[in-house]
Amino acid sequence: MTSLQALATHLDDFWPQTFADDWDNVGLSAGSLSAEIETILVAVDLTDAVIDEALAAKCQLIITHHPLLLKPIGSLDESKLKGHLLARLIRGNLSHFVAHTNADVQLDGASTAMANAFGLEQVEPLVPQSKTLGHGAIGELPEQTTLSQFAKLVSASLPKTGRRVVFSGNPDQQIKRVAICSGAGDSLIPFVLDSDADVYVTSDLRHHPVLDAVATPRKGNPIALIDVSHWAAESLWVESAVRRLSAIPGVSALASRINTDPWTQEVN
Ligand SMILES: [Zn+2]
Numbered sequence: 601m602t603s604l605q606a607l608a609t610h611l612d613d614f615w616p617q618t619f620a621d622d623w624d625n626v627g628l629s630a631g632s633l634s635a636e637i638e639t640i641l642v643a644v645d646l647t648d649a650v651i652d653e654a655l656a657a658k659c660q661l662i663i664t665h666h667p668l669l670l671k672p673i674g675s676l677d678e679s680k681l682k683g684h685l686l687a688r689l690i691r692g693n694l695s696h697f698v699a700h701t702n703a704d705v706q707l708d709g710a711s712t713a714m715a716n717a718f719g720l721e722q723v724e725p726l727v728p729q730s731k732t733l734g735h736g737a738i739g740e741l742p743e744q745t746t747l748s749q750f751a752k753l754v755s756a757s758l759p760k761t762g763r764r765v766v767f768s769g770n771p772d773q774q775i776k777r778v779a780i781c782s783g784a785g786d787s788l789i790p791f792v793l794d795s796d797a798d799v800y801v802t803s804d805l806r807h808h809p810v811l812d813a814v815a816t817p818r819k820g821n822p823i824a825l826i827d828v829s830h831w832a833a834e835s836l837w838v839e840s841a842v843r844r845l846s847a848i849p850g851v852s853a854l855a856s857r858i859n860t861d862p863w864t865q866e867v868n
Contacts, residue, residue, distance in 0.1 A: 631695025
């Protein structure tokens with residue numbers, strides 16, 4: 601057991617808040633620094649089901665990838681979602697901590713975890729801030745394959761959800777260099793188009809950015825795109841976080857078993 605105050609020092613070492621994007625809201629979002637922490641639950645999102653899971657496992661702290669409070673809230677009105685979730689945390693003596701873009705930019709962030717799951721080699725940040733920090737990841741498959749075969753590998757490497765893996769491009773196109781951004785990676789498309797990647801794997805891609813990206817002339821083949829579930833992609837980070845937390849004396853960390861993908865069913 602350790603105080604949240606003492607634990608926060610480790611958390612800030614793991615995921616320095618200065619690494620977060622300006623728009624992000626990371627660190628402690630609920631709880632008292634004097635709280636005693638013994639068991640930590642790590643999840644992608646803070647939902648009712650995740651709070652239920654934390655209470656059942658007798659956790660005192662939930663660490664999520666996604667912030668609970670990205671926009672300011674005007675009250676703790678429990679008829680509204682954020683007030684409801686915060687009230688449940690407070691009544692359950694649960695603290696809540698967020699490691700988001702400050703975790704993404706590191707070498708064990710969600711994009712690198714995906715790169716490892718796909719077996720990529722020589723993995724580096726896609727948009728480097730330094731040698732070891734940056735957004736997204738880019739790396740190489742050990743052997744060239746086709747887009748359709750690689751898309752099958754992507755699908756098989758991620759947890760199953762209600763959202764299918766889809767791709768855009770010639771199924772027989774040869775794939776060797778792979779760019780990745782785990783969460784909603786529209787904004788990195790210009791960097792991908794400038795890179796030597798054959799394919800870009802990300803989540804939450806929208807109609808117009810895809811239409812434009814695949815039609816953009818570039819050196820070599822047009823870019824191929826693979827769209828995956830945001831939750832499935834970032835659930836891979838949960839194990840990275842548990843590994844880091846397990847090195848802290850006096851606390852134990854559990855990976856959430858709750859699938860928080862809001863897409864629940866695909867239609868065949
Ligand atoms: Zn995300």
